[in-house]
Amino acid sequence: MRVVGIETSCDETGVAVYDSRHGLLAHEVFSQAAIHAPYGGVVPELASRDHVRKLLPLLDRVMKQAKTLPATVDGVAYTAGPGLVGALLVGAAIGRSLAYAWNVPAIGIHHIEAHLLAPMLEPEAPRFPFLALLVSGGHTQLIAVEAFGCYRIVGESLDDAAGEAFDKTASLLGLPYPGGPSLAKLAESGNPNRFHFPRPMTDRPGLDLSFSGLKTHALYTLRRHGSDAATKADIARAFEEAVVATLVKKCDRALDETGMPRLIVAGGVGANRRLRAALSQLAERRQVLAYYPRVEFCTDNGAMIAYAGYRRLQAGAETALAFFVRPRWPLSSIGLS
Ligand code: KG4
Ligand code: ZN
Numbered sequence: 001m002r003v004v005g006i007e008t009s010c011d012e013t014g015v016a017v018y019d020s021r022h023g024l025l026a027h028e029v030f031s032q033a034a035i036h037a038p039y040g041g042v043v044p045e046l047a048s049r050d051h052v053r054k055l056l057p058l059l060d061r062v063m064k065q066a067k068t069l070p071a072t073v074d075g076v077a078y079t080a081g082p083g084l085v086g087a088l089l090v091g092a093a094i095g096r097s098l099a100y101a102w103n104v105p106a107i108g109i110h111h112i113e114a115h116l117l118a119p120m121l122e123p124e125a126p127r128f129p130f131l132a133l134l135v136s137g138g139h140t141q142l143i144a145v146e147a148f149g150c151y152r153i154v155g156e157s158l159d160d161a162a163g164e165a166f167d168k169t170a171s172l173l174g175l176p177y178p179g180g181p182s183l184a185k186l187a188e189s190g191n192p193n194r195f196h197f198p199r200p201m202t203d204r205p206g207l208d209l210s211f212s213g214l215k216t217h218a219l220y221t222l223r224r225h226g227s228d229a230a231t232k233a234d235i236a237r238a239f240e241e242a243v244v245a246t247l248v249k250k251c252d253r254a255l256d257e258t259g260m261p262r263l264i265v266a267g268g269v270g271a272n273r274r275l276r277a278a279l280s281q282l283a284e285r286r287q288v289l290a291y292y293p294r295v296e297f298c299t300d301n302g303a304m305i306a307y308a309g310y311r312r313l314q315a316g317a318e319t320a321l322a323f324f325v326r327p328r329w330p331l332s333s334i335g336l337s
Contacts, residue, residue: 001019001020001074001075001310001313001314002017002018002019002020002025002068002072002073002074002075003017003018003019003073003074003075003076003077003306003307003309003310003313004016004017004059004063004068004073004075004076004077004095004098004306005017005018005027005077005078005109005302005303005304005305005306005307005308005309006055006059006076006077006078006079006091006094006095006302006305007029007078007079007091007111007114007300007301007302007304007305008051008055008078008079008083008087008088008090008091009079009081009082009083009084009087009088009091009111009300010042010047010083010084010087010137010138010300011031011032011033011035011036011042011047011087012029012030012031012032012299012300012301013029013030013032013050013051013054013055013058014027014028014029014030014300014301014302014303014305015027015028015055015058015059015061015062015302016028016062016301016302016303016305016306017062017063017066017068017073017306018121018303018306018307018309018310020310020314023121024121024303024306024307025065025066025067025068026062026063026065026066026068027062027301027302027303027306028058028061028062028065028302029296029299029300029301029302030054030058032046032047032050033177033178035047035050036177037176037177039177040171040177041167041177042084044084044085044086044087045086047084047086047087048084048086048087048089048090051087051090051091052090055090055091055094056094059094059098062302070101070102071102073102073104074104074105074313075099075104075105075106075107075309075310075313076095076096076098076099076102076104076105076106076107076309077095077106077107077108077109077305077306077308077309077310077312077313078091078092078094078095078096078106078107078108078109078305078309079091079092079108079109079111079114079305080092080108080109080110080319080323080324080325080326080329081108081110081111081325081326081327081328081329082110082111082112082138082326082327082328082329083111083138083325083327084327085325085327088325088326088327089325092108092323092324092325093323096319096321096323100321105313105318105319106318106319106323107309107312107313107317107318107319108319108323108324108325109305109308109309109312110308110329110331110334111300111305112134112136112139112141112331113149113151113308113331113334114304114305114307114308115134115136115266115267115304116132116134116143116145116151116264116266117148117304117307117308117311118266118293118297118298118301118303118304118307119264119265119266119291119292119293120307121293121294121297121303121304121307122291122293122294124291125291126262126264126289126291127262128145128146128147128148129144129145129146129147129260129261129262130145130260130261130262130263130264130291131143131144131145131251131254131255131258131260131262131263131264132144132145132263132264132265132266133247133251133263133264133265133266133270133279134266134267135161135162135163135247135265135266135267135268135269135270135275136161136162136163136266136267136268136269137161137163137164137167137180137267137268138161138163138164139156139157139161139267140156140157140161140162140163140209140211140269141153141155141156141157141331142154142155142156142207142250142251142254143331144254144258144260145264148311148315148336149315149334149335149336150336151331151332151334152332153331153332154207154254154257154258155206155207155208155209155250155254156208156209157208157209157210157211158208158209158210159210159211159212160210160211160212160215161211162209162211162243162247162269163180163267163268163269164211165211165212165214165215165243166179166180166183166184166243166269167179167180168215169183169214169215169218169235169236169239170182170183170236172215172218172219172222173186173218173222173232173235173236174227174232180268180269180271180272181271183236183239183240184236184240184272184273184274186232186233186236187233187236187237187239187240187274188237189233190233190234190235190236190237190238191230191233191234191237192237192238192241194234194237194238195221195234195235195237195238196238197214197217197218197221197238197239197241197242198213198214198217198242199242199245199246199249200213200214200242200246201246202245202246202249202250207250207253207254207257209246209247209250211243211246214239214242214243217239218235218239221235221238222235240272240274241274243269243275244272244274244275244278245278247275247278247279248275248278248279248282251263251279251282252282252286255286255288260288261288261289262288262289262290262291263279263282263283263288263289263290263291264290264291264292265279265290265291265292265293265298266293266298267298268298268299268300269298270292270293270298271295271298271299276292315336317336
């Protein structure tokens with residue numbers, strides 16, 4: 001089965017072609033980061049307009065790279081939520097219309113499910129069941145994945161998502177948008193022993209998380225110790241260490257509580273090198289297998305949408321002609337079809 005995947009939930013336009021026999025045939029992402037950078041965050045209206053401009057030329061290019069003609073496509077998958085409603089509507093309208101024109105089924109995909117399945121694009125794909133640490137710009141969740149379509153959220157952030165905390169703290173430090181990668185880069189030159197940031201909610205039982213306090217802690221540290229370049233790097237390092245230590249501690253606990261034999265990491269913050277290294281250490285200590293998508297499949301992309309689309313179409317799911325998008329969409333509600 002050959003599936004075209006389209007991602008437009010936020011500020012990345014992603015297109016891919018996945019083939020169940022030959023794997024990923026081609027994928028490309030166009031990042032709008034430069035468009036939103038002057039505003040310090042994503043401007044929804046500008047995001048929608050740019051998806052309109054970029055999507056069809058990108059599709060044309062990816063279809064050529066994948067040597068795929070419309071007649072050989074078996075289905076079209078697009079992100080139906082959660083995300084920015086205008087941005088989602090661009091991908092959904094184009095994806096649904098392409099499927100109509102090509103006379104193949106369409107499938108609206110839950111963006112978080114696609115992130116969770118992204119490690120399966122790798123040659124050494126994890127098997128079910130597994131514990132997933134989903135850390136993106138909009139979500140931070142620990143999810144017990146029993147089987148395809150069976151997602152139980154066992155812990156989540158009660159306020160900011162981990163990526164959001166990276167972005168907001170980066171902005172305090174005067175770093176360019178998107179903040180996560182630039183903060184991680186600055187942290188490399190920081191002194192790990194100068195500041196110690198709290199590890200929120202690790203001193204009490206439970207799997208929920210909270211990251212908004214770390215940003216405030218960064219602000220107070222900045223005010224107290226000045227904002228010279230070295231201090232900023234030291235704050236970035238202490239902040240990153242605190243986020244990583246907190247996530248690792250909660251993963252450790254979640255592995256205890258769920259008894260899962262595997263751990264997968266998904267979402268944009270999953271690209272963070274220090275987080276990946278710390279989780280690998282945890283997995284080794286606990287004798288569980290750890291899986292990560294390659295870095296380009298941690299952040300938003302069309303490949304994970306094409307793959308999730310293939311899995312859902314294969315399971316018999318299909319989206320009707322009167323399609324929908326859902327800016328808010330609880331993962332636990334989606335089931336198998
Ligand atoms: O999954 P994603 O691409 O979009 C959402 O679905 O939200 O995640 C984007 C988030 C942003 O907050 C970005 O700053 C963060 O992932 N991020 C990182 C790194 N790369 C991306 N955070 C920390 N370290 C990184 N290397
Ligand atoms: Zn995402």
